[in-house]
Amino acid sequence: MIAVVYSGSRFADWKLSSRGLVTAEFTTAGINPLSSDEKSISSLLNKNNELIINAEKIKRIYFFGAGASSPERKKVVSNAFQSFFRYGKVFVEHDLKAAALAASGDSPCIAATIGSGSNAAYYNGRSIKENNYGLGFILADEGSANWMGRQLLKDFLYGNLPSHIEKKFIQKYNSDKKQILEKVYRQAFPALYLSSFADFITETIEDKYSSNLVLEGFNLFFDKYIIPLSRKYSGVPLNFAGSAAAGFKELLYQAAEQHQLTINSVIKEPIYNVLHYYINKNQHHESRN
Secondary structure (H helix, E strand, O other): OEEEEEEOOOEEEEEEEEOOEEEEEEEEEOOOOOOOOHHHHHHHHOOOHHHHHHOOOOOEEEEEEOOOOOHHHHHHHHHHHHHHOOOOEEEEEEHHHHHHHHHHOOOOEEEEEEOOOEEEEEEOOOOEOOOOOOOHHHHOOOOOHHHHHHHHHHHHHHOOOOHHHHHHHHHHHOOOHHHHHHHHHOOOOHHHHHHOOHHHHHHOOOOHHHHHHHHHHHHHHHHHHHHHHHHHOOOOOEEEEOHHHHHOHHHHHHHHHHOOOOOOEEEOOOHHHHHHHHHHHHHHHHHHO
């Protein structure tokens, strides 16, 4: 049995497979080594009945997550997983690797993800090539759900929201400056709080304010991430993954067109393609032994 996990900061999608068939699929809270330590990850695993039942049967665990971009961060996840899946081998990779595998398999591409956070990198068909992107929700994450939330809150607090949008915002959240600043600066997991406001953007996307905000974020993403990569690695497909990329797909294509670039694919949940990739890999491995 194998397990494939694709995790953002808010949610983690799980798929379990045995003999080429999906035997279980479920969602847990997100696992991000930037905000989760070994203890909290272990606690999450030990609270899920599906995982408890199958822990000893699962022989390979493929985890792809936001924040898993350095050996130290990967170790946080792998240590927690290895102690829970005692008879399994754990593989921990960045969520960009999942985006690349889902769209390109073993072929090179520029892989981009825009969900709770945002990032992009060149994939050579085997691994993600390191770069200077992925600076996190305070310094970067242009175009992501938490970037949208950050811009929305600033406009609200500065009094820059159109009156009809401001009215909807107050009706939905009933928050004031003190409450917002408390949650951003004093409570745990501010990135999750900021990302949650993407729901409001989705609900009001037909309004010019919201569509312009999303387009602004996507244009920044192309300027900061994609243009430099496309110049360095010309001729390879450009693939996107993530909830924000898929949820605002038309605006993403509009931003690409403005930058004279062509998007090859946009996948909301790459875990399905990644699962089948590893099912095929493991079946091939088993057939050779």
